Amino acid sequence: MSTLNEDLIRRFWATANAGDWPAFEGLLSPDMVYLVPQTRERIRGREHFVEFFRTWPEAWRAEITRCIVDAQRAVTVIDFLTERGRDTGISFFELQGGLITEVCDFWPSDYEPPQRVVSAVERY
Amino acid sequence: MSTLNEDLIRRFWATANAGDWPAFEGLLSPDMVYLVPQTRERIRGREHFVEFFRTWPEAWRAEITRCIVDAQRAVTVIDFLTERGRDTGISFFELQGGLITEVCDFWPSDYEPPQRVVSAVERY
Numbered sequence: 362m363s364t365l366n367e368d369l370i371r372r373f374w375a376t377a378n379a380g381d382w383p384a385f386e387g388l389l390s391p392d393m394v395y396l397v398p399q400t401r402e403r404i405r406g407r408e409h410f411v412e413f414f415r416t417w418p419e420a421w422r423a424e425i426t427r428c429i430v431d432a433q434r435a436v437t438v439i440d441f442l443t444e445r446g447r448d449t450g451i452s453f454f455e456l457q458g459g460l461i462t463e464v465c466d467f468w469p470s471d472y473e474p475p476q477r478v479v480s481a482v483e484r485y
Numbered sequence: 486m487s488t489l490n491e492d493l494i495r496r497f498w499a500t501a502n503a504g505d506w507p508a509f510e511g512l513l514s515p516d517m518v519y520l521v522p523q524t525r526e527r528i529r530g531r532e533h534f535v536e537f538f539r540t541w542p543e544a545w546r547a548e549i550t551r552c553i554v555d556a557q558r559a560v561t562v563i564d565f566l567t568e569r570g571r572d573t574g575i576s577f578f579e580l581q582g583g584l585i586t587e588v589c590d591f592w593p594s595d596y597e598p599p600q601r602v603v604s605a606v607e608r609y
């Protein structure tokens with residue numbers, strides 16, 4: 362089950378990278394939901410979600426850097442690569458019956474570290 | 486294995502919430518590494534990492550909202566609750582022999598959504 366689910370998640374990014382929207386849509390439950398908690402944005406329904414990806418206003422490619430999957434859920438960390446450079450995207454997936462029922466994205470940005478109490482915190 | 490690893494990860498947050506630093510330290514590999522990619526901060530070694538948590542300059546409590554675990558890795562999403570309010574923390578764990586060998590934290594902040602191409606993006 363976890364292996365099938367890992368295959369499902371890897372195909373999600375592979376079909377998106379290929380711009381193969383019929384194959385991409387085939388991985389999604391019809392009533393799937395997309396969430397971005399940082400902006401409190403939501404999309405309901407796979408047609409709208411596919412349209413959101415299909416009409417993205419710049420060329421991009423996702424490279425998976427972490428992937429953890431269990432029987433019902435998954436997470437990927439991606440490098441989201443555009444002409445502007447690299448962003449990090451963290452996507453949580455809810456899975457049911459071999460389809461994706463929810464995608465919840467986080468986009469953490471770089472920030473200046475606060476003053477730390479302990480001296481063992483290095484910069485790299 | 487995944488069940489044992491889920492127990493390990495839940496004890497990580499439970500012992501931290503309890504301020505039980507000896508028990509917390511017992512979950513960590515001696516040469517564990519802590520990473521914050523957004524600030525490019527790193528701590529090497531469990532004594533330093535425990536000190537980092539133990540001396541945190543404000544009272545806090547973590548509540549797990551998502552947890553995914555496999556045989557070698559895990560992720561939690563937490564509500565990090567302080568007097569100031571609630572932050573979201575996403576922690577990736579590398580696991581080996583029943584101990585945590587790496588913790589990699591992301592702290593995604595709220596941001597204003599960009600103009601979207603599709604009209605199906607709602608706010609909630």
